[in-house]
Amino acid sequence: MIRKYLRTRRERAADRRAIGTDGKRWVRSWINVYRCETEARVPHDETALAKLVSEGRYSCVGQSHSYNGVQVVPGVTAMMMREGGIKTLSYDPATETVRVGASVSVRDLKLFLRDQHGRGLHNSGNYMEQSVVGALATGTHGFGPRAVMADSVVELTFLDGKGQRVTLRRGDPEFAYVALSFGTIAPIVELVLETKPLESYISVSSMSRLSKLDELRQGGIAVNWAVMPYTDPDDPVVMTHVLAECADEKVVVAHPKASGSGKFAAWFLRHYYKLDRFLPRLRRPMQRFIDWLDLEQSERVITDPGDLDYLYDPKPGLKENRAPSITRGLFSTTYTGYNLAFFVPLERAPAVVKFIIREADALRDLGFFLKGIISVRELPGVAEPVFAANARRPMAAIDLFADPRDYAWLERLQRLVMRYEVDTRPHFGKSALGPQFRSSLGLDHLDQLMRIYERYFPEGNLMFSERVRAMFDVGRPLPGEAAADAGLV
Ligand SMILES: Cc1cc2nc3c(=O)[nH]c(=O)nc-3n(C[C@H](O)[C@H](O)[C@H](O)COP(=O)(O)OP(=O)(O)OC[C@H]3O[C@@H](n4cnc5c(N)ncnc54)[C@H](O)[C@@H]3O)c2cc1C
Numbered sequence: 323m324i325r326k327y328l329r330t331r332r333e334r335a336a337d338r339r340a341i342g343t344d345g346k347r348w349v350r351s352w353i354n355v356y357r358c359e360t361e362a363r364v365p366h367d368e369t370a371l372a373k374l375v376s377e378g379r380y381s382c383v384g385q386s387h388s389y390n391g392v393q394v395v396p397g398v399t400a401m402m403m404r405e406g407g408i409k410t411l412s413y414d415p416a417t418e419t420v421r422v423g424a425s426v427s428v429r430d431l432k433l434f435l436r437d438q439h440g441r442g443l444h445n446s447g448n449y450m451e452q453s454v455v456g457a458l459a460t461g462t463h464g465f466g467p468r469a470v471m472a473d474s475v476v477e478l479t480f481l482d483g484k485g486q487r488v489t490l491r492r493g494d495p496e497f498a499y500v501a502l503s504f505g506t507i508a509p510i511v512e513l514v515l516e517t518k519p520l521e522s523y524i525s526v527s528s529m530s531r532l533s534k535l536d537e538l539r540q541g542g543i544a545v546n547w548a549v550m551p552y553t554d555p556d557d558p559v560v561m562t563h564v565l566a567e568c569a570d571e572k573v574v575v576a577h578p579k580a581s582g583s584g585k586f587a588a589w590f591l592r593h594y595y596k597l598d599r600f601l602p603r604l605r606r607p608m609q610r611f612i613d614w615l616d617l618e619q620s621e622r623v624i625t626d627p628g629d630l631d632y633l634y635d636p637k638p639g640l641k642e643n644r645a646p647s648i649t650r651g652l653f654s655t656t657y658t659g660y661n662l663a664f665f666v667p668l669e670r671a672p673a674v675v676k677f678i679i680r681e682a683d684a685l686r687d688l689g690f691f692l693k694g695i696i697s698v699r700e701l702p703g704v705a706e707p708v709f710a711a712n713a714r715r716p717m718a719a720i721d722l723f724a725d726p727r728d729y730a731w732l733e734r735l736q737r738l739v740m741r742y743e744v745d746t747r748p749h750f751g752k753s754a755l756g757p758q759f760r761s762s763l764g765l766d767h768l769d770q771l772m773r774i775y776e777r778y779f780p781e782g783n784l785m786f787s788e789r790v791r792a793m794f795d796v797g798r799p800l801p802g803e804a805a806a807d808a809g810l811v
Contacts, residue, residue: 384456
């Protein structure tokens with residue numbers, strides 16, 4: 323245990339020292355389930371990047387925050403885009419769009435828009451350190467209108483295999499493919515995104531039951547819900563979060579505010595989540611207890627227009643600034659859990675969640691426990707990029723969490739859901755990617771993206787992960803992959 327701790331510390335220190343430097347180093351996915359040691363290059367500007375991409379095989383890495391290793395490609399040079407100097411940030415008031423470079427983080431983009439132009443992004447994920455381009459490339463989403471961030475892209479510029487700039491705009495035939503192309507068209511050096519004015523919303527957070535969901539989402543424009551997987555499998559306890567326009571305040575349904583046993587339950591939940599990581603076996607009895615309390619309560623907040631994380635934490639200010647970060651690091655699933663996610667048709671989400679609850683519960687004698695919640699974010703409307711989760715119909719993003727050593731159980735749950743729900747689509751940064759997604763993504767669409775790849779990268783220098791290659795069915799694993807090195811294929 324001590325040896326493992328010291329090794330992890332050494333690795334982390336080496337990773338920190340490597341930031342911003344060229345040379346051999348480890349590229350690790352978030353939570354370190356996928357990793358490889360490879361040559362890295364930090365592109366200081368676009369001219370240097372253009373030269374690098376024409377020199378040999380390469381892949382692109384943003385902040386390397388994807389869980390599923392889509393950014394981890396052994397045996398080729400990794401372009402560390404987020405660490406580079408491509409930091410364009412400019413706002414055009416005439417079109418209300420922002421131009422952003424490949425080295426800019428989501429946080430810096432949001433701060434720039436808010437502080438200098440009083441604007442915001444249409445939507446976002448719940449973390450802000452990722453590169454804007456990396457986040458958009460994997461289909462990062464929030465919930466509610468325009469949920470998939472890449473749906474806001476109106477123009478993008480990438481370098482082709484010779485290092486030449488190619489710019490595509492909304493309406494160009496290839497645009498809807500390239501706007502969300504999970505590293506298969508890269509490096510993207512610049513994006514232009516639509517923005518929206520900063521505004522307040524009514525946010526109602528409720529503790530309730532799944533059967534009350536339809537009632538609670540009334541009047542809302544954006545809805546997410548988190549299910550406690552070890553409560554009643556027929557009608558589990560859910561925590562819903564509904565955002566509504568301020569003008570619709572009266573339409574939004576809410577339970578009465580917490581009082582008496584409700585306040586105790588809120589206190590209990592806060593403390594339970596702090597212990598949750600260490601006591602996986604207690605998760606079920608604890609949640610059964612919460613189930614038994616049978617609470618219905620709501621809290622209503624008017625969000626601050628300048629709040630960067632209002633979608634996930636409606637109270638003013640950033641959630642991360644509220645608690646001491648050591649507690650965050652030790653207890654939050656962000657830092658301690660593996661997160662696998664996929665999308666199912668919106669109306670199927672309740673049944674899919676109930677199915678997962680049953681399957682997970684049947685695995686507990688084998689020592690597998692889901693972390694405290696199954697999160698469901700609703701993506702209403704239809705997005706333009708062909709590979710957006712909701713390109714065809716409204717969808718729900720299902721996020722599952724488990725201890726990192728249990729991540730393979732999550733893959734099994736994904737596979738089981740896909741057996742019964744054939745329209746399941748992948749999250750390109752969080753699903754277990756592979757050929758199983760070919761039919762729901764559409765063979766024609768995958769072929770079309772490959773044709774675009776071949777057109778702009780005829781030399782084949784741009785490489786993408788083996789799991790993405792399997793999804794495209796583009797041949798055998800390459801040197802650097804264990805299957806190739808072992809002579810298996
Ligand atoms: C704590 C945490 C919270 C998260 N929350 C959410 C959430 O709320 N919603 C959600 O949908 N997702 C969420 N994610 C997933 C995350 O948003 C995506 O995995 C995202 O891609 C990470 O961005 P990145 O910059 O780290 O990209 P990387 O992981 O480094 O790369 C992702 C992909 O983008 C490609 N890429 C990177 N840079 C470029 C470039 N310049 N040109 C072309 N391709 C490029 C890579 O090749 C790779 O295929 C979360 C992840 C974490 C760790």
